[in-house]
Amino acid sequence: ANKLIVVITPSHDNPFFATEADAATAKAKALGYDVLSLAHDDDADKQNQEIDTAIARKAAAIILDNAGADVSVAAVAKAKAAGIPSFLIDREINKSGVAVTQIVSNNYQGATLGGQKFAEAMGESGEYAELTGKPSDTNAGVRSKGYHDVLDQFSGLKMVAQQSADWSQTEAYSKMESILQAQPNIKGVIAGNDTMAMGASAALQAAGKKSVIVVGFDGSNDVRDAIEQGKIVATSLQPAFEIAQMAVAEADQFLKTGSTGKPEKQLINCVLITKANADKLNNFTLSP
Amino acid sequence: MKIAQLRGLSLGGGTSLSLPMLLISMRTFIALIVVVLFFSITTPNFLTPSTLIILAKHVAINAFMAIGMTFVILTGGIDLSVGSIVGLAGMVAGGLIDVGIPINALGVTIYPNVVETVAMTLAAGMVIGGLNGVLVTKLNVAPFIATLGTLYIARGAALLISNGQTFANLVGTPAYGNTGFPFLGSGTIFGVPFSILALVVMTAVAGYIATQTSFGRQVYAVGGNENAARLSGVRIARIKIAVYVISGLCAAFAGLVVSSELVASNPASGESFELNAIAATVLGGTSLMGGRGTIGGTVVGAFVIGVLSDGLVMMGVNAFWQMVIKGVVIITAVVLDQVQRKMQRQMALQAQLASA
Amino acid sequence: MKIAQLRGLSLGGGTSLSLPMLLISMRTFIALIVVVLFFSITTPNFLTPSTLIILAKHVAINAFMAIGMTFVILTGGIDLSVGSIVGLAGMVAGGLIDVGIPINALGVTIYPNVVETVAMTLAAGMVIGGLNGVLVTKLNVAPFIATLGTLYIARGAALLISNGQTFANLVGTPAYGNTGFPFLGSGTIFGVPFSILALVVMTAVAGYIATQTSFGRQVYAVGGNENAARLSGVRIARIKIAVYVISGLCAAFAGLVVSSELVASNPASGESFELNAIAATVLGGTSLMGGRGTIGGTVVGAFVIGVLSDGLVMMGVNAFWQMVIKGVVIITAVVLDQVQRKMQRQMALQAQLASA
Amino acid sequence: MQDPIVLRARGIGKVYPGTTALTDADFDVYRGAVNVLVGENGAGKSTLMKILAGAERPSTGTLDLDGTPVSFSSVRQAAEHGISIIFQELNLCPNLSIAENLFIGHPLGLHGLKIDHAEQVRRAGAVLRRLGQSLDPKMLVGDLRIGQQQIVEIAKALVENARILIMDEPTSALSATEVDILFRIVAELKESGVAIIYISHRLEELVRIGDYITVLRDGRIQARAPKADISVPWIIHQMVGPLESALTPTIHHGQSVVLQAEGIALIGPQGSRVVNDVSFTLRAGEVVGFYGLLGAGRSELFECIMGVHPTAKGKITVAGKNLAGLALPDRIRQGVALVPEDRQREGLVQSMSVGANLSLASLWRLTRFSRVSKVLEKASVQRMIRSLWIKVSTPEVEVTALSGGNQQKVVIGKALLTLPKLLLLDEPSRGIDVGAKAEVFRSIRRLADEGLAIAFATSDLKEVLALSDRVLVMTEGRIAGEFTRETMTEEALVAASTPRSHAREAA
Numbered sequence A: 001a002n003k004l005i006v007v008i009t010p011s012h013d014n015p016f017f018a019t020e021a022d023a024a025t026a027k028a029k030a031l032g033y034d035v036l037s038l039a040h041d042d043d044a045d046k047q048n049q050e051i052d053t054a055i056a057r058k059a060a061a062i063i064l065d066n067a068g069a070d071v072s073v074a075a076v077a078k079a080k081a082a083g084i085p086s087f088l089i090d091r092e093i094n095k096s097g098v099a100v101t102q103i104v105s106n107n108y109q110g111a112t113l114g115g116q117k118f119a120e121a122m123g124e125s126g127e128y129a130e131l132t133g134k135p136s137d138t139n140a141g142v143r144s145k146g147y148h149d150v151l152d153q154f155s156g157l158k159m160v161a162q163q164s165a166d167w168s169q170t171e172a173y174s175k176m177e178s179i180l181q182a183q184p185n186i187k188g189v190i191a192g193n194d195t196m197a198m199g200a201s202a203a204l205q206a207a208g209k210k211s212v213i214v215v216g217f218d219g220s221n222d223v224r225d226a227i228e229q230g231k232i233v234a235t236s237l238q239p240a241f242e243i244a245q246m247a248v249a250e251a252d253q254f255l256k257t258g259s260t261g262k263p264e265k266q267l268i269n270c271v272l273i274t275k276a277n278a279d280k281l282n283n284f285t286l287s288p
Numbered sequence B, C: 001m002k003i004a005q006l007r008g009l010s011l012g013g014g015t016s017l018s019l020p021m022l023l024i025s026m027r028t029f030i031a032l033i034v035v036v037l038f039f040s041i042t043t044p045n046f047l048t049p050s051t052l053i054i055l056a057k058h059v060a061i062n063a064f065m066a067i068g069m070t071f072v073i074l075t076g077g078i079d080l081s082v083g084s085i086v087g088l089a090g091m092v093a094g095g096l097i098d099v100g101i102p103i104n105a106l107g108v109t110i111y112p113n114v115v116e117t118v119a120m121t122l123a124a125g126m127v128i129g130g131l132n133g134v135l136v137t138k139l140n141v142a143p144f145i146a147t148l149g150t151l152y153i154a155r156g157a158a159l160l161i162s163n164g165q166t167f168a169n170l171v172g173t174p175a176y177g178n179t180g181f182p183f184l185g186s187g188t189i190f191g192v193p194f195s196i197l198a199l200v201v202m203t204a205v206a207g208y209i210a211t212q213t214s215f216g217r218q219v220y221a222v223g224g225n226e227n228a229a230r231l232s233g234v235r236i237a238r239i240k241i242a243v244y245v246i247s248g249l250c251a252a253f254a255g256l257v258v259s260s261e262l263v264a265s266n267p268a269s270g271e272s273f274e275l276n277a278i279a280a281t282v283l284g285g286t287s288l289m290g291g292r293g294t295i296g297g298t299v300v301g302a303f304v305i306g307v308l309s310d311g312l313v314m315m316g317v318n319a320f321w322q323m324v325i326k327g328v329v330i331i332t333a334v335v336l337d338q339v340q341r342k343m344q345r346q347m348a349l350q351a352q353l354a355s356a
Numbered sequence D: 001m002q003d004p005i006v007l008r009a010r011g012i013g014k015v016y017p018g019t020t021a022l023t024d025a026d027f028d029v030y031r032g033a034v035n036v037l038v039g040e041n042g043a044g045k046s047t048l049m050k051i052l053a054g055a056e057r058p059s060t061g062t063l064d065l066d067g068t069p070v071s072f073s074s075v076r077q078a079a080e081h082g083i084s085i086i087f088q089e090l091n092l093c094p095n096l097s098i099a100e101n102l103f104i105g106h107p108l109g110l111h112g113l114k115i116d117h118a119e120q121v122r123r124a125g126a127v128l129r130r131l132g133q134s135l136d137p138k139m140l141v142g143d144l145r146i147g148q149q150q151i152v153e154i155a156k157a158l159v160e161n162a163r164i165l166i167m168d169e170p171t172s173a174l175s176a177t178e179v180d181i182l183f184r185i186v187a188e189l190k191e192s193g194v195a196i197i198y199i200s201h202r203l204e205e206l207v208r209i210g211d212y213i214t215v216l217r218d219g220r221i222q223a224r225a226p227k228a229d230i231s232v233p234w235i236i237h238q239m240v241g242p243l244e245s246a247l248t249p250t251i252h253h254g255q256s257v258v259l260q261a262e263g264i265a266l267i268g269p270q271g272s273r274v275v276n277d278v279s280f281t282l283r284a285g286e287v288v289g290f291y292g293l294l295g296a297g298r299s300e301l302f303e304c305i306m307g308v309h310p311t312a313k314g315k316i317t318v319a320g321k322n323l324a325g326l327a328l329p330d331r332i333r334q335g336v337a338l339v340p341e342d343r344q345r346e347g348l349v350q351s352m353s354v355g356a357n358l359s360l361a362s363l364w365r366l367t368r369f370s371r372v373s374k375v376l377e378k379a380s381v382q383r384m385i386r387s388l389w390i391k392v393s394t395p396e397v398e399v400t401a402l403s404g405g406n407q408q409k410v411v412i413g414k415a416l417l418t419l420p421k422l423l424l425l426d427e428p429s430r431g432i433d434v435g436a437k438a439e440v441f442r443s444i445r446r447l448a449d450e451g452l453a454i455a456f457a458t459s460d461l462k463e464v465l466a467l468s469d470r471v472l473v474m475t476e477g478r479i480a481g482e483f484t485r486e487t488m489t490e491e492a493l494v495a496a497s498t499p500r501s502h503a504r505e506a507a
């Protein structure tokens, strides 16, 4: 029987994670592994049980987009103790030396890119709102910090509302509508990820505020289309596809040679997507 | 709405205006007024027409589900599957618009127009509801467990339709003659948003069914004492299946409006909506034991919840506190309900004693 | 477990081994055997000891909650707050270990040892449970709505404790003498994981309470006919408050085990656990109407659910199908239950006829 | 010497929303005596008893036990003072065994830490035998018939060894034999100094066992007297004022056959033949009494005709139409109506108003374009309330607010509103006072004269003799005898109704 690689991602209903899962699966199959692709729905306990399963199935390696920087440490350590190397993607954990590699898109750098584009589009002044991600997801915090490290330098820019929409499109929609009521004259909305950007933009379209600037984060195809239609200004592409495949390749090399030849932490820089390059974007990959 | 509530009221309980029912909805109504006042004082432009319209639109979605839920709870049942049906309905509609119905044999694809799409989606909701009803009646599975099962099944189905993907940009294609879907969510008639009109109509119709038709009367009877109802010639199974079908229909309608607003449908949408729908129903004075409750009360309950969550967002209260406050208000509203009713009864009795 | 289940059984429902009760749990038991067989055939290394131990550990967490839930449901109530209590308990324990109790006045911080931490956490769970009980009895709020309220309150509280952050690396500090917390989740006694032993003990104790103590029988009485119980001198309020406290206690214990396993506590953990706990209880043959059910049945029910989800994950069934299958199995198990009981009764009749 | 009066109630008043149940009532309870309380439905008897037993709190007035003032906030407290009660409406947990029901308030065993199930079963068995029952104490109460449940209710009160024992219509579902046994026990308790408060609508019972009679009327004490000084006519006079002569049944000679039942059979939950090959006919204008002991199968027979049991065998023809395959709702439309035995479990929708209950079975008649016509409904409801003298301020009152007897009238009214050709009444007079009984019987007569065929089940000899044109006696699911007005005598009926098995027990 072939060796088994277990791929665990938060969910399969956010295109971002779906891409991760598909990319990793395809690559692993290509390299001749059996694949078990699981979702933990951002539930640390479920993730822990899935790691148990990987151990029970005597997996050769685990590719993991984890459910929380701290709550995931023990689970990954458990896998290591059971002799199963883990390769983290997208989200990092707050402990080094447990996972073999942590390939994470540079959320901070990506956020600063998005922030600069947002400030520029706003003409460096005006009121704006921020939609942040799941509070329990470190990426949410990192991105918010990245945004503000840029935006707070412009005295003209004033954040008049900040709400978490839990990465959710529906929530972003209704929160956006309510925020618009309290703050009728906001000029822009900066969102922690693309699903929330989509929700916000839908609300703005419905309210006839087509000129309000929206910036997202991820680089999903939905947002790409919205950018081309002028509904959204920009998003920071996390090369999810590339990251996932890198992780599998490194896992393969590690299993064969006992080392990846790379440092544990690998930051992959994000790329800003605007009208200029949107057409080259597909499935979180930017063709040259 | 208020009218609807009052008529719902005046005919609730049993034949007509029974005192306890009146009090119940009055309490919820007071709770509503309290929260509204609070926010109009604390929150800038809360009481503006435009805000209230958005508010009503948000309430509508929950109210659609809660109205269907009310019929189910009146029979002593419960429907946990409505949230999943919202998600499923969105995906059905989204799929029909973006992908259509491929007929592989002929190698062609049929794109139903919006009316057909809506009809098919509502039908899908009614099928799940019918499944619930059959499970509860023919296979006598406890409603809670039957609808818990369909909660998972419908959600899974929603995810499988697109393999988890979102159907984006549901504007349709003029060439296919399937444009116009966004109207449900953002269209207006004489300047009033469609979903608000839909809410008014649905409230009126449901209130009428509950209080004026023999079907409605039998719903109350089944919830009040199933044995007695059966011996009185009520066809229990028929009534129960019907209420679950109604609930599925209402949930599917809510799902249509949600994805029409987003102009996109996401298989995860509607998660845990059932809790809000049930909360609205119970806040509105419907007894989970069955047999007591009014449509009007339910709609008022939905408004209490809606005003609350929107108001807090507008105030900029942080998400964690929002959760705590929501919990406290749900409980307080019901407690107020109880306390006030007790006081009322006491006073009535004192009066009688004095007169006697 | 099985023994416990049988004793729970043999004394459930009425005084002694009453046929229907026996059948009920037998059905679930058969369902369990079926799924186990299925996976041992289809899935590599499913029937290995190590896998089964892991399985039992996963089941334990749900079973802890389900056992508490059983008492609540036996009185005809329901407890939706258990999932949130799991999250809150984790955060309380995590906070006590990582942050301790700062006494600002003296500028010192007290670090309770693990035993004290566990005690305080369980106490916290009991407080929420007590709140549920008081709401249901003293302020007669419907159990569904009261615990829905505390579901939000407890979750909000969990998030506020750390402002949404996770408490990491709960190993304690030797200097503070608060080490040893991970034992609950990963410790073993004579090679058996602590949580599995805890499950065995809790099942036995709960089974004894339900069937041998007057408290237990009064729980059944309240669920069977509350009015009759009151008029027979049963202190309804006392019994009801007690069952919610028990449920809160069990949920808090589950929370401790979860965060001990993760060696970290996350305010979001336990979301929607209540559904699994309720499903387990009902699969185990407990009637949501109250008055009928056994602890043993509940534990079997928890195993059905556990085997199912673990098995499907090991088989690599895609997450969406898992959801559908889970729903189908929950329903099927209960339907089987019904069908088999009917058949059994028929057979009994035939027998009597023959003999007559 | 000791005060002969153990409990004094003074100036007791009780108001319920909409009703004043009791006004300034004084009531004395003598030790070692049977204190009888009589009064029409709704007179306030049960309310007064609930107050003495701690189940209700009085709006005014005081209680005084052995010369010291007391006030009870719960049945439990009253029980601690040695007062226990048999409620008019059964209060049992169907999911528990007989034994557990008897001791649920105070289970036997070490401080409740370990129930002594064996001992509970033993003592339960003992008290059941004392009541002449051979029931297994481990049986679930839910599997018992209403008559058997009432016996459990009595047993429950007996195990408490009260010094004051209240019995609110304990015999309403008991057979003659069981009543005799109960009265023997009452006598024993009396001997041992227990004060008994006894409520019943069977007046002959009262004069038979009563020592002191108190008459309630419209919530006020109407009269008090030691038994020696009074008679049945006196009681009736105090209760309802002068009463016109009792019923005089008119014998009806064969008109068209309404009901033709052939070989009806039903297997009960325990597999016994509850109804065993029963055949008979009912003619228009005829009133046929079904007499029998508890468990004779009358309820099930009626249920078979109504279509409650799909598994029932046999051929049923109503007004020439074969009911085979017709479900209960269709049979109602074919003119069959049943007044069930247990009004709480099968008769009333407690959450609905009097009006809604009355019209519930006739909605199909009152509906126009699937809308319930308020006009038609109001008319029918009002008519029924008037013709049955239902004591209620308006039809909007919730039905639970009515007295036991008035609730029963609502159930009968519901059946009559379906305009039946065939009316089946199962224990129609359970808990109905003489006045109401007379009315009900008179309307039964009237309906018969209008061409209705009527069958009624009862365990009350006087009743069956007074009302029936014909009597069918049932025993163990079979028809054990048929009697005409000429041949029906108390002796004959009792003889026919005694099952062989019972006879053996007795021997």
Ligand SMILES: Nc1ncnc2c1ncn2[C@@H]1O[C@H](COP(=O)(O)OP(=O)(O)OP(=O)(O)O)[C@@H](O)[C@H]1O
Residues within 6 Å of the ligand: D016, D017, D019, D020, D021, D039, D040, D041, D042, D043, D044, D045, D046, D047, D048, D088, D400, D401, D402, D403, D404, D405, D406, D431, D432, D433
């Ligand atoms: N829970 C209640 N709520 C409102 N009214 C009530 C309630 N219980 C009794 N009543 C009213 O109090 C009056 C006395 O009722 P009660 O049951 O004491 O009569 P009763 O003498 O026992 O009659 P019966 O012989 O039919 O049992 C009735 O008019 C009844 O309508």
Ligand SMILES: Nc1ncnc2c1ncn2[C@@H]1O[C@H](COP(=O)(O)OP(=O)(O)OP(=O)(O)O)[C@@H](O)[C@H]1O
Residues within 6 Å of the ligand: D142, D143, D144, D145, D146, D147, D173, D268, D269, D270, D272, D274, D292, D293, D294, D295, D296, D297, D298, D299, D300, D301, D341, D457, D459
């Ligand atoms: N719920 C039940 N469970 C088991 N057996 C029952 C039940 N109800 C009735 N039976 C059986 O059916 C037989 C007839 O009962 P039924 O109630 O018809 O007697 P009845 O003649 O109507 O007496 P009653 O005066 O109590 O109505 C009894 O022998 C009893 O064993």
Ligand SMILES: O[C@@H]1[C@H](O)[C@H](O)CO[C@H]1O
Residues within 6 Å of the ligand: A014, A016, A090, A091, A133, A137, A139, A167, A192, A193, A194, A195, A217, A218
């Ligand atoms: O990085 C991922 C993506 O942004 C996703 O959209 C939400 O979860 C974050 O962790």
Ligand SMILES: [Mg+2]
Residues within 6 Å of the ligand: D045, D046, D047, D088, D168, D403, D404
């Ligand atoms: Mg009475």
Ligand SMILES: [Mg+2]
Residues within 6 Å of the ligand: D298, D299, D300, D341, D426, D457
């Ligand atoms: Mg009977």
